[in-house]
Amino acid sequence: MKHEKPTAKIETIPVKNVKIHQPNQSVQSGHNPRDQIYVRKVEGVFQRLRQKMNFFFLFLFALLPWLQFNGQQAILFDITEQRFNIWGLTLWPQDLTLLAWLFILGAFLLFFVTTFLGRVWCGYLCPQTVWTFIFIWFEEKIEGTANQRKKLDGQKLDFNKFWRKALKHSCWLFFSTLTALTFVGYFMPMQEIFVDFFTFNASMAATLTIFFFAFCTYGNAGWMREIMCLHMCPYSRFQSAMFDKDTITVSYDAKRGESRGARGRKQDHKALGLGDCIDCNLCVQVCPTGIDIRNGLQYECINCGACVDACDGVMDRMGYDKGLIRYTTEHELEGKKVHFVRSKLIGYAVVLCIMSTLLVLEVVNRVPVAMDIIRDRNALARENINGEVENVYTLKILNKSQHNNRYRLSVKGIENAKWIGPQEIDVKAAQVFTLPISLAVDPYELKGYMTDIHFVIELINDDADVQLETESRFFKTR
DSSP, X not given: OOOOOOOOOOOOXXXXXXXXXXXXXXXXXXXXXXXXXXXXXXXXXXHHHHHHHHHHHHHHHHHGGGOEETTEXXXXXXXXXXXXXXTTEEXXXXXXXXXXXXXXXXXXXXXXXXXXXXXXXXXXIOHHHHHHHHHHHHHHHHHOSHHHHHXXXXXXXXXXXXXXXHHHHHHHHHHHHHHHHHHHTTTSXXXXXXXXXXXXXXXXXXXXXXXXXXXXXXXXXXXXXXXXXXXXXXXHHHGGGGOOTTOOEEEEOXXXXXXXXXXXXXXXXXXXXXXXXXXXXXXXXXOTTOOOGGGOOOTTOOOXXXXXXXXXXXXXXXXXXXXXXXXXXXXXXXXXXXXXXXXXXXXXXXXXXXXXXXXXXXXXXXXXXXXXXXEOSSOSOEEOTTSOEEEEEEEEEEEOSSSOEEEXXXXXXXXXXXXXXXXXXXXXXXXXXXXXXEEEEOGGGOOSSEEEEEEEEEEOOTTOOOEEEEEEEEEOOO
16 A cells, blocks of 8 residues: 655745835936935934034044144154053054954944934944035035036036036045145154145155045045945844844834825815825935835935935924934834843943953053063073183063153062163153163073073152063073
């Protein structure tokens, strides 16, 4: 008898069909508007907040390279000298662990903020967004509103279009050059590079660097814009891994807004079977990445709140309650309880506190002096005219502070060792002092062929206690 093999039961995953509404952006011309997003100007609470934050941090960006501290540039990442000045702190390649701590701390801070407030970094503080909105401001002042800019791009080239485009791109290039100069001023002395550039005395390397960053700023903020956010920024790809249903993001309240449709201001939309959304598409027109927030949360959304302000303005004119599009959570939209304090946030907060504490301790306990010991490569040991065993060393002492200091040198590990050479030296701020010295020891004091010793360097200062020991070896003649 033939037995039929039982078939396995296949479980299907339920699929939710979402109707996507796409605004009609086509125009009757040879220019495709999708080649460029024409961002419409909008005013509101969040845009004023964003503008004030952008202005404040842009002002800091432009001001910091000009500030002086202890007679030198307060913030200078001098790559050629391998020295980073951050106010009173000077970091050297040996201190790059501090920079690593800063980057790790910044990453976890970004994770914490993203989990709590979504992608607000992109919408309010990201340089790409800040410079894009600045370039759009130039466009509005020179070419007009979004509709006027779209119409201008669809026209044939005439004098009106030529001078407007020429002026706009000139402003973009000038602002890009100032941005590049300021950025390069964090890595080269700002006052020198600024004067040298405009007097054509800057070095070839500095000039090419400035032109490179100016070109990048001009291209990113003027031409690429949302392409950087959508296709080149890795943050937009992995930020969803940090989201949960209690993350505050810009969202559309579909229960309240649907069904959407046009209506008169005095009509009862509920009697017509309509929701609060009048389908004006303003939320799309003001979006710098060109998305429709009504289609749900999308990775392209940068949480800038432009659609929130635009929708609130429409709701206010229609006499409806604000907040159809708002900063909210998925749980709140579903009518569930929102948990602002949750395990993921607590975990990030604990890690931030631990890392901040470790960073502060490392900065506080950092010894502002370094010493390298280089032995004489010609001979490990030799016997001098007094019958003593002599070892030759070269001490390289780095003053990691921003002050000229006087140091005292000594050695530990061998009794009655004679120090041949100066034991008190003056080292200028952020300079390396090379000191050749010799140690002479009675051979009867040495117990073996090799003895471990420590060179000790102390800061001669009444109100400071700085001491550093560096290990080395003392060899006996055979």
